[in-house]
Amino acid sequence: xxxxxxxxxxxxxxxxxxDLSFKVDKGQIWGLLGPxxxxxxxTMRILTGFLPATDGKAQVxxxxxxEQPNEVxxxxxxxxxxxxxxxxxxxTEYLDFVGAIKRIPVAKRKERVARAIKVTALExxxxxxxxxxxxxxxxxxxxxxxxxxxxQVLILDEPTIGLDPAxxxxxxxxxxxxxxxxxxxxxTHILAEVTQTCDGVVIINEGRLMASGSLEELTASFHKKDxxxxxxxxxxxxxxxxxxxIEGVEKANREDGDIKVEWPKGLDLREAISRLVVExxxxxxxxxxxxxxxEDLYLKIVSGGTES
Amino acid sequence: xxxxxxxxxxxLRTYFTSPIAYAVITxxxxxxxxxxxxxxxxxxxxxxxxxxxEYYARQININQMLFQPLFNNMSIxxxxxxxxxxxxxxxxxxxxxxxxxxxxxxxxxxxxxLGKFFASLLVLVAMLVLTGVLSLFTFVFGxxxxxxxxxxxxxxxLLGAAFIAIGIFFSSVTENQIVSAILTFGALLLFWxxxxxxxxxxxxxxxxxxxxxxxQHFDNMTQGILDTTDIVYYLSFAFFGLxxxxxxxxxxxxx
Numbered sequence: 008x009x010x011x012x013x014x015x016x017x018x019x020x021x022x023x024x025x026d027l028s029f030k031v032d033k034g035q036i037w038g039l040l041g042p043x044x045x046x047x048x049x050t051m052r053i054l055t056g057f058l059p060a061t062d063g064k065a066q067v068x069x070x071x072x073x074e075q076p077n078e079v080x081x082x083x084x085x086x087x088x089x090x091x092x093x094x095x096x097x098x099t100e101y102l103d104f105v106g107a108i109k110r111i112p113v114a115k116r117k118e119r120v121a122r123a124i125k126v127t128a129l130e131x132x133x134x135x136x137x138x139x140x141x142x143x144x145x146x147x148x149x150x151x152x153x154x155x156x157x158x159q160v161l162i163l164d165e166p167t168i169g170l171d172p173a174x175x176x177x178x179x180x181x182x183x184x185x186x187x188x189x190x191x192x193x194x195t196h197i198l199a200e201v202t203q204t205c206d207g208v209v210i211i212n213e214g215r216l217m218a219s220g221s222l223e224e225l226t227a228s229f230h231k232k233d234x235x236x237x238x239x240x241x242x243x244x245x246x247x248x249x250x251x252x253i254e255g256v257e258k259a260n261r262e263d264g265d266i267k268v269e270w271p272k273g274l275d276l277r278e279a280i281s282r283l284v285v286e287x288x289x290x291x292x293x294x295x296x297x298x299x300x301x302e303d304l305y306l307k308i309v310s311g312g313t314e315s
Numbered sequence: 316x317x318x319x320x321x322x323x324x325x326x327l328r329t330y331f332t333s334p335i336a337y338a339v340i341t342x343x344x345x346x347x348x349x350x351x352x353x354x355x356x357x358x359x360x361x362x363x364x365x366x367x368x369e370y371y372a373r374q375i376n377i378n379q380m381l382f383q384p385l386f387n388n389m390s391i392x393x394x395x396x397x398x399x400x401x402x403x404x405x406x407x408x409x410x411x412x413x414x415x416x417x418x419x420x421x422x423x424x425x426x427x428x429l430g431k432f433f434a435s436l437l438v439l440v441a442m443l444v445l446t447g448v449l450s451l452f453t454f455v456f457g458x459x460x461x462x463x464x465x466x467x468x469x470x471x472x473l474l475g476a477a478f479i480a481i482g483i484f485f486s487s488v489t490e491n492q493i494v495s496a497i498l499t500f501g502a503l504l505l506f507w508x509x510x511x512x513x514x515x516x517x518x519x520x521x522x523x524x525x526x527x528x529x530x531q532h533f534d535n536m537t538q539g540i541l542d543t544t545d546i547v548y549y550l551s552f553a554f555f556g557l558x559x560x561x562x563x564x565x566x567x568x569x570x
Contacts, residue, residue, distance in 0.1 A: 056418075057419050081421045083419070085416075087416070090412070091411070091412050091414075091416035092411070093329070094411070095329060096328070104325050105416065108321055108322070108416075108421075108422045109421065110318075152416070
């Protein structure tokens with residue numbers, strides 16, 4: 008549905024995106040993840056046709072962004088980083104205007120606007136001037152604006168920025184509910200957002216592709232060892248030594264008052280460890296797996312290492 | 316065409332749901348009303364004196380003595396007012412980030428520019444039509460010739476259209492409305508008085524400076540002269556302004 012090939016964008020001497028390639032399948036949600044100034048917004052602006060690429064190709068649907076920009080714009084909904092709102096319009100007026108410039112026929116426009124309002128739960132503010140509604144509602148108007156013409160592709164630049172935790176959860180649920188019908192790319196620098204909403208992730212840093220793939224693929228490729236964290240009440244030193252003796256355990260070190268145990272992938276020694284700790288009466292308080300999470304992955308990738 | 320109207324309607328809504336259009340129209344009407352009042356008063360006393368002498372009495376001409384100076388005054392007020400009408404058209408979109416919505420919608424840059432142009436043009440028409448009420452009084456109490464008056468209004472309309480196009484151009488180069496208005500005002504004033512320099516210029520430049528100036532062409536129109544040169548001049552000026560706007564907007568693609 009979305010394909011980016013060897014995309015490069017230069018602003019004068021500054022290269023914002025270099026040789027970026029990735030692909031998103033129909034009906035999926037993908038996250039564009041990276042620290043600030045990594046090139047996320049630039050990539051999205053190229054996909055939406057707002058900026059031209061210096062080099063490379065970008066495709067949305069079956070259309071090339073630079074060759075058939077109008078076809079792309081028809082099937083695309085876009086929430087820019089700065090939500091493009093007219094403060095002196097009411098929510099309904101605004102969505103009607105957006106619907107008009109997105110070429111929704113007059114006969115259908117009212118119904119589409121009503122649906123966008125319903126999906127984004129804007130009923131209570133639909134008659135109010137946009138300048139008078141709260142930040143969370145403005146963000147939702149931004150999303151309503153992006154999906155009012157029922158586009159096949161949604162591009163959302165930092166959809167949850169500046170919202171309070173409750174609103175963030177709401178927006179994430181809203182985005183998730185749009186999955187399937189729409190193909191969605193969202194950018195973020197919040198890791199949790201990716202793990203909670205996305206099927207796949209493209210990690211970029213300084214304009215370069217660092218990694219891309221589904222979440223499982225990525226964690227699997229970066230994650231070569233399994234492990235667990237064990238917390239005991241007494242004799243940490245002795246407990247660690249005992250655990251080290253279990254067959255298969257490669258490492259069992261003290262770390263911040265816990266014992267961090269590692270073993271080769273494929274094994275599961277949690278049962279053996281818990282039995283040992285209980286039998287020797289070290290006082291088992293906690294035992295949890297240290298499945299590598301996206302956070303470690305991200306830090307690892309962005310700091311440059313591809314090997315764990 | 317439909318897309319142009321969609322943009323124009325949005326701009327008109329902004330003009331009339333905010334105080335902008337009301338303020339501009341009201342101040343314009345007040346000033347024009349004042350000029351009209353003083354000119355009528357002056358015309359009255361003047362014609363009373365002239366009527367005492369048979370030779371002069373024949374030269375009393377309401378078109379020349381009332382309408383011509385009135386149109387000249389109106390053109391100066393337009394020069395002050397139009398920059399205020401156009402200053403936010405593109406600069407505001409840039410500032411609040413809505414340009415990203417416009418330029419990622421299936422609607423062309425030309426349609427956006429023309430939509431904004433026609434919206435301002437309609438406000439201009441509203442202003443001119445309202446002043447038409449004043450002119451009607453002169454037809455009730457006197458016998459001016461209709462054609463030169465209409466010609467003067469056509470001149471104001473064309474002049475205003477050229478002003479608006481230049482204003483739109485300057486609003487596309489900055490995201491600051493004040494800067495946009497100042498640049499527009501400066502450019503309009505310069506084009507108004509540029510023919511002053513023609514006295515010291517020589518050869519072809521004298522003609523060029525005279526031709527480029529708003530003043531010369533507008534003078535013709537207020538005198539009741541309908542010359543295609545003047546019409547072409549204003550239309551090409553308007554076209555040039557809109558063309559430059561297009562170039563500025565597209566230039567973000569080269570950067």
